[in-house]
Amino acid sequence: MYRRRRLFLGAALLMVIALIAASFALAGAFSGKSDQASSTDGAGATASADPSTQASPSASAPEPTPTPSATPSCNQNLVTVSASTDKAAYGPGENPLLTLKVTNGGTMPCEVNIGTSQMEFLVTSGADRIFSSRDCQAKSEDLVKFIAPGASETANFPWPRNRSVEGCQPVEAKPGGGGAYYIFTAKLGSKASPKAVFQLA
Numbered sequence: 001m002y003r004r005r006r007l008f009l010g011a012a013l014l015m016v017i018a019l020i021a022a023s024f025a026l027a028g029a030f031s032g033k034s035d036q037a038s039s040t041d042g043a044g045a046t047a048s049a050d051p052s053t054q055a056s057p058s059a060s061a062p063e064p065t066p067t068p069s070a071t072p073s074c075n076q077n078l079v080t081v082s083a084s085t086d087k088a089a090y091g092p093g094e095n096p097l098l099t100l101k102v103t104n105g106g107t108m109p110c111e112v113n114i115g116t117s118q119m120e121f122l123v124t125s126g127a128d129r130i131f132s133s134r135d136c137q138a139k140s141e142d143l144v145k146f147i148a149p150g151a152s153e154t155a156n157f158p159w160p161r162n163r164s165v166e167g168c169q170p171v172e173a174k175p176g177g178g179g180a181y182y183i184f185t186a187k188l189g190s191k192a193s194p195k196a197v198f199q200l201a
Contacts, residue, residue, distance in 0.1 A: 071146060074110035076191065079103070083186035083193040091201045092177060098123075098157045100186035100193070104147040113189070114153055115143035120187040121157045123175075130175050130182065133157055136168035161200065177201055 079102060086097040098121045102112055117140040121133040145153045163171040175182070177200050186193040 071109060071111050074104055074112045074147065075106055076189070078106035079112060079188075079191060080105055081186055081188045081191045081193040083184050083196040085184060085196055085198045087198070089199040089201065095161055096159050096184075096198055096200075098159050098184050098186070099154055100157070100188065101152050101154045102147070102188055102191075103152040104149055107149050109146060109148050111144050112147055112153065113142050113144050114155060115141045117142050118189045119155060121159070122185045122187060123159060124183050124185070125175070125180065131159060131162065131164045132166075135164035135166055175200060 082101045082103070084099045084101070086099070087094075090096055100114075100119055100121065102114055104110055104112070116133075116137060119133070121131075122129075123131040147153055161175055163173055163175060165171055179199060179201055181197055181199050184196040184198065186196075
């Protein structure tokens with residue numbers, strides 16, 4: 001009976017020792033896995049926080065800007081130039097307002113140079129050349145205007161009822177009044193308008 005009791009106690013003691021050893025082994029194994037995971041997580045956090053290790057987003061690269069198509073110059077065959085005055089007849093001391101109008105007769109928008117380098121306001125009376133806006137023009141400049149199909153651009157010139165000659169030499173003679181008729185022709189480059197007739201009293 002005593003021997004049985006000793007064998008039972010011995011077996012129980014061996015089981016306790018085995019359980020303690022197993023618990024230490026398990027604790028060591030879980031401890032190792034936990035350290036490995038924490039070090040891996042730390043490396044991942046460092047990498048994600050470092051912008052140099054991240055791929056640059058595609059949005060950061062600027063997209064090419066489309067080149068706008070240049071507006072073509074107007075076809076001279078489709079451009080019309082007209083001349084007009086603000087009144088048909090002017091009393092003594094009234095200065096005529098001469099108007100040049102250029103119209104795009106095409107079906108596409110285009111550009112026209114209506115600067116002083118291209119335009120001329122010409123006043124004649126029969127064969128007598130009375131006045132030209134180019135005779136005493138201070139400087140010649142370009143002025144390119146975008147004109148839509150069927151649209152127009154205008155330029156006005158108040159004529160002070162004087163004479164002029166090429167080279168802007170002084171002229172003492174004045175245009176005659178007394179109901180005489182004058183002709184205004186507007187020019188733009190090689191295009192000339194139909195004649196606009198007006199009267200000076």
